[in-house]
Amino acid sequence: MFIHQYPLGPWDNFQYFIGDRDARVAAVVDPAWHLQSILDEEGRLDVKIDAILCTHSHFDHVDQVEHLLKERDVPVYMLREEIDFSGFRCENLRPVSPGETLRVGGVEVDVLHTPGHTPGSACFRVRDNLVTGDTLFVDGCGRCDFVGGDPQVMYETLRKLIDDLPAETTMYPGHDYGQTPTATLDAQLQSNPYLKLSTVADFVAHRMSGKTAGGQVPPKPDWSP
Numbered sequence: 001m002f003i004h005q006y007p008l009g010p011w012d013n014f015q016y017f018i019g020d021r022d023a024r025v026a027a028v029v030d031p032a033w034h035l036q037s038i039l040d041e042e043g044r045l046d047v048k049i050d051a052i053l054c055t056h057s058h059f060d061h062v063d064q065v066e067h068l069l070k071e072r073d074v075p076v077y078m079l080r081e082e083i084d085f086s087g088f089r090c091e092n093l094r095p096v097s098p099g100e101t102l103r104v105g106g107v108e109v110d111v112l113h114t115p116g117h118t119p120g121s122a123c124f125r126v127r128d129n130l131v132t133g134d135t136l137f138v139d140g141c142g143r144c145d146f147v148g149g150d151p152q153v154m155y156e157t158l159r160k161l162i163d164d165l166p167a168e169t170t171m172y173p174g175h176d177y178g179q180t181p182t183a184t185l186d187a188q189l190q191s192n193p194y195l196k197l198s199t200v201a202d203f204v205a206h207r208m209s210g211k212t213a214g215g216q217v218p219p220k221p222d223w224s225p
């Protein structure tokens with residue numbers, strides 16, 4: 001099993017390949033910004049892309065899905081909640097349900113429903129690793145002031161992740177906003193200001209104040225390329 005992280009695009013996005021080295025296949029998570037760069041990573045890793053996983057529908061996470069599908073005829077997995085919310089459509093779109101387990105070669109990928117940034121945001125869990133999209137960043141969390149965002153729901157989502165997952169879980173965020181590209185949940189409990197807020201009221205006030213780090217510029221209203 002491997003998780004390969006690489007930065008791409010002007011918004012400090014991280015994209016990922018989750019793969020099976022023996023089977024030489026991988027899923028690409030959140031293909032956006034530049035198709036050739038994604039194909040170059042595939043070649044460099046010497047794997048074949050056999051699935052596309054989307055943490056959510058914002059265009060900086062999905063705007064190369066259609067282009068990639070022209071090169072690779074693979075399924076596109078997104079939570080049904082996110083598809084319903086956003087109206088996202090593409091060829092080969094496979095709505096998934098919370099708790100579903102996907103397979104990449106011999107690697108199992110659990111789909112966690114983590115609403116708050118959007119109603120159908122997902123995190124992908126592979127053993128003790130969690131690809132978090134725009135739900136949780138190193139020392140930050142996703143904005144909740146876009147359409148479909150909800151800071152109270154985000155608070156519950158983050159609590160649940162902390163309660164349910166082993167402390168040694170390594171998180172792989174959707175943007176490079178922290179001091180380090182990845183971090184363990186244990187370390188984040190010490191340093192992430194959003195995880196230190198112990199009441200929903202404090203969390204909502206802090207997240208919605210507009211003065212805190214860990215945000216991102218607003219997405220285009222339409223996710224289409």
Ligand SMILES: [Fe+2]
Nearest residue numbers: 056058117134
């Ligand atoms: Fe986003």
